[in-house]
Amino acid sequence: MEHDEKLARFRQVHLNPFNKQLGPWQHEKGAGKEALEVASEEALPELPPGEPEFRCPERVMDLGLSEDHFARPVGLFLASDIQQLRQAIQECKQVILELPEHSEKQKDAVVRLIHLRLKLQELKDPNEDEPNIRVLLEHRFYKEKSKSVKQTCDKCHTVIWGLIQTWYTCTGCYYRCHSKCLNLISKPCVRSKVSHQAEYELNICPEAGLDSQDYRCAECRAPISLRGVPSEARQCDYTGQYYCSHCHWNDLAVIPARVVHNWDFEPRKVSRGSMRYLALMVSRPVLRLREINPLLFNYVEELVEIRLRQDILLMKPYFITCREAMAARLLLQLQDRQHFVENDEMYSVQDLLDAHTGRLGCSLAETHTLFAKHIKLDCERCQAKGFVCELCREGDVLFPFDSHTSVCADCSAVFHRDCYYDNSTTCPRCARLTLRKQSLFQEPGPDVDA
Numbered sequence: 138m139e140h141d142e143k144l145a146r147f148r149q150v151h152l153n154p155f156n157k158q159l160g161p162w163q164h165e166k167g168a169g170k171e172a173l174e175v176a177s178e179e180a181l182p183e184l185p186p187g188e189p190e191f192r193c194p195e196r197v198m199d200l201g202l203s204e205d206h207f208a209r210p211v212g213l214f215l216a217s218d219i220q221q222l223r224q225a226i227q228e229c230k231q232v233i234l235e236l237p238e239h240s241e242k243q244k245d246a247v248v249r250l251i252h253l254r255l256k257l258q259e260l261k262d263p264n265e266d267e268p269n270i271r272v273l274l275e276h277r278f279y280k281e282k283s284k285s286v287k288q289t290c291d292k293c294h295t296v297i298w299g300l301i302q303t304w305y306t307c308t309g310c311y312y313r314c315h316s317k318c319l320n321l322i323s324k325p326c327v328r329s330k331v332s333h334q335a336e337y338e339l340n341i342c343p344e345a346g347l348d349s350q351d352y353r354c355a356e357c358r359a360p361i362s363l364r365g366v367p368s369e370a371r372q373c374d375y376t377g378q379y380y381c382s383h384c385h386w387n388d389l390a391v392i393p394a395r396v397v398h399n400w401d402f403e404p405r406k407v408s409r410g411s412m413r414y415l416a417l418m419v420s421r422p423v424l425r426l427r428e429i430n431p432l433l434f435n436y437v438e439e440l441v442e443i444r445l446r447q448d449i450l451l452m453k454p455y456f457i458t459c460r461e462a463m464a465a466r467l468l469l470q471l472q473d474r475q476h477f478v479e480n481d482e483m484y485s486v487q488d489l490l491d492a493h494t495g496r497l498g499c500s501l502a503e504t505h506t507l508f509a510k511h512i513k514l515d516c517e518r519c520q521a522k523g524f525v526c527e528l529c530r531e532g533d534v535l536f537p538f539d540s541h542t543s544v545c546a547d548c549s550a551v552f553h554r555d556c557y558y559d560n561s562t563t564c565p566r567c568a569r570l571t572l573r574k575q576s577l578f579q580e581p582g583p584d585v586d587a
Contacts, residue, residue, distance in 0.1 A: 222257045229253060255301060271305060271319060275326040276312060278305035278319065291409065292318040294383060310413045324356070327413040335423055337393040344377040354381040356410060374405035375415065388412040393486050397429050400437055402493055415486075422476040422483035442498040445505045447481050448538035452508045455519045462511060462519075470504050512536065524551035527565040 229250045236243040271278040281304050288297040288304065292314045297304045303316040309328030347363065347370055354361050354368075355378035361370040371385035372378070375392055389404035390412050396402060407415065426433060426440075434440050449471070456462040468478055476483050491497035512519040513536070523534035527550070535551045537544045543557040544550070550566040 219257060222253060226250065226253045226257065255298070273319060273322060274324070275309075275329045276307040276322070277309055277326075278307050278312075280304075280316075281306055288313050290314045290318055292321055310417065312413070324410065327410060327417060330414065331417045331421075335418065335421055337418065337423065338375060339394045339397065339429065340377075341392070341394045341398060342372075342374050342377045344372070347379050350379060354379070354384055356380055356384040356408065359383070371406070371408075373408040373411050375407045375411040378408075380408045384408055384410070390415045391486065391490065393424070396486065396489055397424060397426060397433070400433065400493075402490065418486070419490075420473075420485050420487045422485045422488070424484045424486070424489075425482055426484050427482060439492040439495070439498065443492060443501065445498075445501040446477050448505060449477060449501070449508060450481050451538045452512060453478050455512050455522060456508075458522075459511075459516055459519055461516050465511075467508060467511060470507065509538070526552045526556055528552055528556040 229246060233243055233246045233250065236246060269280045271280075281299070288299070289295070290297050290304070291312050297313065297315060304313060305316060305319060306313050307326060307328075309326045312322075312324070312326070314322065347361075352360060352362060352370075355373075355376070359368060359381045361368045361379060361381050363370050368381045368383075370379040371382065371387065373380060373385060375390070375394075385406075385408040387406050388409065390407045391402055391404055392407075393415075395405075453468070456467055462468075471477050474485075474488065476485075488497060491500070520534065523536050525532070526535060531553075535542050535553070537549070537551050539551075541554055542551050543554045545552070545557075545564045545567065548564060548566045548570060550564060552564075
């Protein structure tokens with residue numbers, strides 16, 4: 138108990154800044170150093186001999202009262218409305234400019250500025266309960282749930298902060314915009330154009346001149362000029378028309394007209410609407426190459442390799458009448474290119490792109506090998522549908538997709554190519570079918586009349 142009383146008196150004298158007993162000598166301005174020491178010695182308790190003496194200087198323990206402990210903590214924002222947040226942002230900017238560059242305090246101030254801006258954006262666009270589906274101008278907008286992907290609004294051309302903003306994406310043309318920009322959209326969905334008019338512009342950059350557009354954007358009708366005043370005129374290489382900077386973002390795309398006429402796959406600048414249209418049309422088989430440019434097959438080696446497409450078309454009748462092939466769904470090997478098993482005339486831009494890079498030739502070779510293996514080796518029913526050359530009477534079984542065979546155009550009989558072209562007579566099967574038809578249509582004899 139005696140030790141505790143001594144320790145309490147010691148703390149009261151030396152460590153308590155609110156001690157009233159030291160008031161008179163603290164407030165006297167004329168008191169010197171000697172008076173201070175005397176007052177301190179008088180206030181000290183008498184310690185018994187043998188105990189250590191605690192002598193503390195004038196500032197023995199700093200309680201931190203010189204620091205601003207009542208200042209606003211970092212990251213705490215007391216602003217509750219937009220006006221106060223804007224004022225705080227301006228003050229934070231000024232502080233950043235006054236602080237030394239690349240210092241820790243400047244970095245902390247930048248972080249504080251970012252938080253202030255996000256808070257301001259949150260107040261401008263609160264995360265209210267928006268509907269999940271919105272239909273507008275044939276767009277079918279779905280509310281996005283991704284918060285980490287950085288996107289750009291196609292309407293106001295600003296960044297979409299998915300963490301604090303609500304935004305939508307059209308499932309047809311992938312048009313993206315803020316929820317607050319939905320009612321301002323004036324561009325219809327490109328998917329509707331693809332559904333109603335699925336065809337390409339096959340003239341290379343059909344430019345008509347800026348005066349034919351009345352010096353206005355071909356899409357939003359904003360005033361434009363080649364000098365950039367009031368807005369820069371940007372030409373779309375697909376349509377040949379001019380657009381403003383809001384409708385033409387200098388996106389690059391392969392032009393179908395340049396591909397079918399010049400076999401040119403270099404991407405060129407197109408408008409936003411043309412880019413979406415070409416992206417939706419890239420896999421649609423709408424190009425009849427033999428009608429548009431028949432000489433292209435004579436000069437492009439990649440197109441010659443696609444002759445396997447005709448063989449696959451000849452294999453289709455075998456698979457349709459084969460239970461094993463239908464159960465294995467062999468025709469679904471070409472599910473990305475179903476037009477390959479329907480005709481050999483239609484091509485898509487994606488087919489030509491893959492032919493140019495060599496992927497289409499490799500894919501067709503693998504599919505051709507798989508189909509031929511099923512018909513010739515794996516399936517007995519398909520083997521029984523083979524042909525024997527009736528001109529040379531050899532024992533090997535022939536199929537119409539073999540490289541050394543020829544097919545009669547009238548009866549679809551299969552012969553060796555050398556036998557078919559060397560024999561000057563008519564097709565034996567055609568001759569039998571003709572005789573059979575004649576015998577069926579002959580006039581009935583007298584026995585039948587009786």
